[in-house]
Amino acid sequence: MNEERIVKTLCRMCDDRCGIDVHLNGDRIVKIEGDKSHVWNRGRLCIKGSHGAEMFNSPERLKKPLKRTGNGFVEIPLEQALDEIAEKIREIQTRYGPRAVGVWKGEGVGFAQQEELARRWIHAIGSPNYFSNDSACFASRWIGNGLVLGPQGFQADVDNADCLIYWGQNPPNSHPNVTQQINRARARGARLIVIDVRFTQIARLADLFVQVRPGTDGALALGIIRELIANNWLDYQFIKNYTVGFEALKKYAQQFTYDYVSRETGCDAAWAVPQIAREIRNSMPRTGIVVGNGFEHHENGVNSIRAVACIDGLIGSVDRKGGKYLPAGPGLQELTLYNEKPLRHLEPLGADRFPVQYDFRHECHTMTLMNTILSGKPYPIRAIIMTAANPAITNPNTRKVKKALGSLDLLVVRDLFLTETAELADYVLPAATYLERSELVTHALFHTLTLTRRVLPPPEEVQDEYQFFHDMAHRLGAGDYFPWKNEDELNRWLLADSGLTLEQLQEAPSGFQYAQPRYQKYLEQGERPFRTPSGKIEFTSDYLKGYGYSELPVYIPPRTNIPDPDYPYTLVTGARKVMYCHARGHNLPALSQALTAPEMELHEANANDLGIQEGDVVRVTSRIGSIKIPVHIASADEIIPGVVQITHGWRDTNVNEITLDDTFDPICGFPVMKSVPVRIEKE
Ligand SMILES: Nc1nc2c(c(=O)[nH]1)N[C@H]1C(S)=C(S)[C@@H](COP(=O)(O)OP(=O)(O)OC[C@H]3O[C@@H](n4cnc5c(=O)[nH]c(N)nc54)[C@H](O)[C@@H]3O)O[C@H]1N2
Numbered sequence: 001m002n003e004e005r006i007v008k009t010l011c012r013m014c015d016d017r018c019g020i021d022v023h024l025n026g027d028r029i030v031k032i033e034g035d036k037s038h039v040w041n042r043g044r045l046c047i048k049g050s051h052g053a054e055m056f057n058s059p060e061r062l063k064k065p066l067k068r069t070g071n072g073f074v075e076i077p078l079e080q081a082l083d084e085i086a087e088k089i090r091e092i093q094t095r096y097g098p099r100a101v102g103v104w105k106g107e108g109v110g111f112a113q114q115e116e117l118a119r120r121w122i123h124a125i126g127s128p129n130y131f132s133n134d135s136a137c138f139a140s141r142w143i144g145n146g147l148v149l150g151p152q153g154f155q156a157d158v159d160n161a162d163c164l165i166y167w168g169q170n171p172p173n174s175h176p177n178v179t180q181q182i183n184r185a186r187a188r189g190a191r192l193i194v195i196d197v198r199f200t201q202i203a204r205l206a207d208l209f210v211q212v213r214p215g216t217d218g219a220l221a222l223g224i225i226r227e228l229i230a231n232n233w234l235d236y237q238f239i240k241n242y243t244v245g246f247e248a249l250k251k252y253a254q255q256f257t258y259d260y261v262s263r264e265t266g267c268d269a270a271w272a273v274p275q276i277a278r279e280i281r282n283s284m285p286r287t288g289i290v291v292g293n294g295f296e297h298h299e300n301g302v303n304s305i306r307a308v309a310c311i312d313g314l315i316g317s318v319d320r321k322g323g324k325y326l327p328a329g330p331g332l333q334e335l336t337l338y339n340e341k342p343l344r345h346l347e348p349l350g351a352d353r354f355p356v357q358y359d360f361r362h363e364c365h366t367m368t369l370m371n372t373i374l375s376g377k378p379y380p381i382r383a384i385i386m387t388a389a390n391p392a393i394t395n396p397n398t399r400k401v402k403k404a405l406g407s408l409d410l411l412v413v414r415d416l417f418l419t420e421t422a423e424l425a426d427y428v429l430p431a432a433t434y435l436e437r438s439e440l441v442t443h444a445l446f447h448t449l450t451l452t453r454r455v456l457p458p459p460e461e462v463q464d465e466y467q468f469f470h471d472m473a474h475r476l477g478a479g480d481y482f483p484w485k486n487e488d489e490l491n492r493w494l495l496a497d498s499g500l501t502l503e504q505l506q507e508a509p510s511g512f513q514y515a516q517p518r519y520q521k522y523l524e525q526g527e528r529p530f531r532t533p534s535g536k537i538e539f540t541s542d543y544l545k546g547y548g549y550s551e552l553p554v555y556i557p558p559r560t561n562i563p564d565p566d567y568p569y570t571l572v573t574g575a576r577k578v579m580y581c582h583a584r585g586h587n588l589p590a591l592s593q594a595l596t597a598p599e600m601e602l603h604e605a606n607a608n609d610l611g612i613q614e615g616d617v618v619r620v621t622s623r624i625g626s627i628k629i630p631v632h633i634a635s636a637d638e639i640i641p642g643v644v645q646i647t648h649g650w651r652d653t654n655v656n657e658i659t660l661d662d663t664f665d666p667i668c669g670f671p672v673m674k675s676v677p678v679r680i681e682k683e
Pocket residue numbers: 014107137138167168169170171173174175195196197198200212213214215216217291292293294295298572574575576577578579580581582674
């Protein structure tokens with residue numbers, strides 16, 4: 001009989017990176033438990049993490065490459081699949097030019113190393129067309145914060161904050177460990193403010209909950225700015241020495257009176273604004289403000305995020321203990337080729353219309369991609385190599401996504417399962433899971449670096465991300481960019497300048513602490529300590545002005561504030577459910593049993609108007625289509641009247657069939673997935 005053994009590594013069922021103990025019996029994973037010694041999750045796991053073995057052992061997991069034929073998919077050997085794919089890529093690049101091929105990385109492999117491999121590969125073969133789930137995730141927060149503070153990884157220092165503001169984020173569902181951090185902070189007396197359109201789980205813990213209409217956070221933030229300025233609750237020394245644009249912001253914020261903010265947000269601003277401002281003043285500078293995905297899917301997201309980041313500058317919480325802290329990175333080598341082989345002259349797709357997105361993220365625009373595939377304009381894109389993404393469920397306007405991806409000359413999908421997107425592919429390649437690869441993962445807030453373990457080798461014809469991009473680059477004459485024989489060699493190279501070794505990391509399976517926290521680093525960094533164009537915190541941005549945008553974080557009311565008689569409701573999507581990560585997990589019994597069906601949250605007053613009872617099926621129609629879905633009636637105050645919420649990720653009731661792919665935040669190009677005008681009818 002085999003003895004049970006435990007291997008420590010990190011969970012990647014979502015991107016939260018909890019420490020896990022993987023229990024093995026021989027070469028079988030029998031269970032996964034939380035790593036009690038891990039600084040982040042301290043032994044806890046969410047339901048997804050503790051069922052990682054179910055995904056790993058799933059009978060539905062792909063183990064062989066599939067090729068589409070006239071009779072559907074057939075299994076073919078890996079080497080043949082790679083040869084044929086490389087040949088097709090060569091043909092397409094010869095016929096249409098190098099940029100006719102793109103790569104698309106999804107949330108399934110997270111960010112950092114695996115993302116950088118995809119970026120490296122596409123540049124190595126001469127195309128600038130890198131796409132990812134980032135076009136609808138987190139990039140707009142990066143840009144909004146980056147425009148004000150500089151594009152670095154500022155994070156709320158939750159463990160040391162005296163006041164925490166969770167704004168458009170619900171950690172119990174999306175970041176369970178953050179909830180524990182918040183609980184610990186509250187136990188030592190920190191205050192908690194939550195601002196959301198829904199009375200969420202985190203709102204239930206809050207000292208102060210403020211409910212706003214979708215897409216109106218910018219108005220509230222500017223109202224708070226006005227209040228802070230009017231009361232002199234500011235860090236004048238910091239403003240004087242380290243910021244630009246204060247007078248212009250002060251002048252602009254004057255319009256954000258209680259009346260105006262109340263009208264826009266729907267909250268009682270005369271009550272909410274002074275209370276929030278006073279809480280901020282009482283904890284200054286130990287105020288940790290977190291903005292979530294709730295800000296991102298609106299036409300005014302970046303400017304709303306900028307307005308919130310301005311508060312950090314006004315109260316001098318930037319890089320302060322308990323404020324908006326800037327942790328040090330581990331100093332890994334750069335895998336991407338943007339410096340070595342910049343390809344902007346090849347017109348990365350969407351960079352002309354959304355140059356800020358490209359400047360900050362070196363990322364193309366997935367909604368433009370769908371139109372480009374279908375129209376051939378501004379130039380043909382005929383092949384997409386996709387890994388760890390399922391945009392046939394997760395991108396807006398999924399009917400168009402399916403049409404576009406299905407019409408490519410070559411679609412290759414690397415996944416663990418035959419997803420809705422994989423079903424459109426010419427080749428489906430089975431991918432290694434997080435338990436079958438080894439990568440360097442940073443928990444910046446704790447300054448730890450972890451080398452994740454290859455708990456088991458992948459099955460014979462299943463490749464990790466590195467091996468795939470390596471083999472493909474070598475077949476396409478770009479092997480020089482992928483000189484490392486395997487992931488271990490790559491990891492060693494990544495560490496070369498960091499002063500760390502693989503061996504050191506191997507000896508610290510729950511993470512190696514590479515640095516100690518240090519605050520106010522800007523004091524030591526001369527005249528231009530922040531990475532903005534001016535080197536200071538930018539309340540106004542000349543850079544944005546240069547592209548024709550407003551220099552101020554202006555608030556433009558969302559269109560949904562004036563209801564369209566044909567589409568009188570505002571659809572918010574994507575509120576996370578703890579058992580699923582986007583379209584993932586729905587095929588795993590333990591997770592799907594925890595929540596068996598999607599539903600639409602509807603305010604009880606609206607339900608009464610429409611004559612709808614709990615569980616009734618309604619038709620929800622936007623200007624691009626309809627879906628049918630059962631209703632959950634939210635009691636008064638749980639959701640704002642006139643607003644409905646549907647979570648994405650379901651195959652048969654896919655809300656992204658009705659989200660819009662042609663209405664964008666003008667700065668970052670994000671689609672409106674949280675302010676979609678819809679009509680609701682009882683079926
Ligand atoms: N279980 C699980 N965890 C996940 C994911 C998952 O799919 N499942 N996805 C991961 C990913 S990729 C991401 S990006 C993060 C996202 O993580 P979060 O940002 O934490 O997303 P949510 O927890 O859904 O919180 C979004 C909140 O915004 C609110 N909201 C919507 N519109 C508005 C608005 O206009 N203003 C305000 N103030 N609030 C608004 C919603 O009601 C919701 O409560 O979660 C990550 N974690």
